[in-house]
Amino acid sequence: MTQSVPAQDGIVRVMFGGDVMLGRLVKEAILRHGPDYPLGPIANLMRGADLAVVNLECAITASTEQWQGAPKAFYFGAPPEAVESLSRAGVDLVSLANNHVLDFGIEGLRDTLRLLRRHDIRFAGAGEDRREALSPVTLDCSGIRFGMAAFCDHQEDFAARGDRPGMAYLDFDDESAVMAALREALDPLRCASVDWPILSLHWGPNMVFRPSKKFRRIAHAAIEMGWKILFGHSAHVFQGIEIHRGCPIIYAAGDLVDDYYVDPDFRNDHQLLLEMALTRDALCGITLHPVFIENCQVRRASGAQVDYIAGWMSALCREMGTPVRREADTLRIEGRAP
Template sequence: MGETVRLVLGGDVMTGRGIDQILAEPGAPVLTERYVTDARDYVRLAERVSGPIPRPVGPEYPWGDTLEVMDEVPSAVRLMNLETSVTQSEDRERGKAVLYRMSPANLPVLEVAGVHVWGLANNHVLDHGRQGLLDTFGALGAAGLTTAGAGRDAEVAWAPAVVPVPGGQGRVVVLCVAHPSSGVPPQWKAGRTRAGVALVDDLSRDSAELICGRLLAASSPGDVRVVSIHWGTNWGYDVPADQRAFARRLVESGVHVVAGHSSHHARPIEVGGGGLVLHGCGDLVNDYEGIRGYEQFRGELRVLYLVTLDAATGDLGALQLVPFRTRRLRLERANAADSRWLADTLDAASRDLGTRVELARDGRLGVPVA
């Protein structure tokens, strides 16, 4: 392989609720959930599990050891899914059990991560209404942060983000979309004159062609093309046949990386035809540490995906997974036992897709690429 393009991919970043409350400028803690009515209770739940959490913390605190790992590849383009509205709006989406928002004053928690594209096509970005969405655009835009997957109208929501490779040659073109299987309400779909998200109604061939057409129209020869898609259920390793077929169509049509998210843990990996499909990147930053249930999936384990692609062809050259564990609402490197568990679990889950996941000596996970 000659010249390469590097990507750093993370899953869902949920900086509302408890995360917002430990930062320097927390918003109102009032929640309308069935069992929790104060966001600070999520901090207390985490403290019961792991011990006292300092308050206030600096913007780098929730990211913990991930910042050092990301800085190892300064030329990489970073892509994550921001599953939180950035607003003080008191509007609330009726019928939704859980709503996320963070104070705009805590925006440094996003800036410090150096993410090049924040995906907004998900099932929480409009939790606090269209005013909350407009506030999110305004806050992120004022900070110079690039977004994709939501907009003031459909044309903007469906516009790919184009990122020059830092300090190198080439570009990465990113299109962010959501599918109703992740819980996105149909009324959140962006329209000709309506703000909303880039929502695909189904996983048909026509939807794949729509995505690829938008992506290719924004691309030039030699660009790396990425589709970030919010889809699927929260728990489990089974990948529905329609999702597998849809991802395969995208790769066959010229997409180099399909980065899925919505599940609360890492899901199977599929490598083939020169392309990479991450069916579920899992959560990265959130306040779930003290929440009980579904312990068998080890939701406290988080992953950063380090992807190396051939700059000329976009073909996958290498994939490395770096495991982390959340402790006191901060991400720290996973220990040897946790890394082994994650490697064994993802290897078993990915075998039917023709992919193996191996544990490396440094505690990172590797995926052999033919």
């Protein structure tokens, strides 16, 4: 996890994975095969990074009491053993601002927070009250300081309010309020001398390959405000990466593991794991590792899977003005000066 010694050559490697959903059929696989099952095939790759970040798209709890609000189509609850799935894969930091973290109520959220703390996995975007849900987290990694705040734009009834537990909700239809919230979340990271502030956003509809003009506008404004990495997710497919003023914008990181129906048009079993090489003040480059989800397990992609992921991601990045170079079974985006 985090280290106090300087990184070799002053470079820190940060891994970003998309949605990690460990409930339903993935839960059954964990209980049958053990916690290493869903992420085990890529665990060495993730553990090789200095810092690994994902969006945790479920509660981790033994509770069976579902959210008492309006009925939902899907409730995602992972067993307590699933926290080992994260820790053994080297996950250091998770976003909890999403529309499934309270699927098993406040008890389910509290179990999730307790288990993450017990395994020294840091989190942002949800908490025991509104203050905790909105508070960014900071951590030092190989001599470089990172910080993250996390927000979600749907499931408003999950929002933390006053002293009520919940997640950090933002209405993206009110752009002025969004900008005010992002400035407020950035201020403590500036005061803490964070080198790389990360803004995690669970936003937008499912199965969309391109961000809206509004989302691009908000992303640019966030970078210009002082956020250095935008880590977006929710679409269940990857979108193109943009480099704005030397800072990476991941509009949608896709999924890392799940049990979802595979749409033949979107091919959402074809995914990516993103690895950034960073110095204290610059992005050196991004390596994209193609991965494939099958039978509730993620592994490195191969053959035609890599060809599809490489071709489609290169095209989506090209639309963003981002050149991508293929290197064997990985893709490479070069860094740019701020």
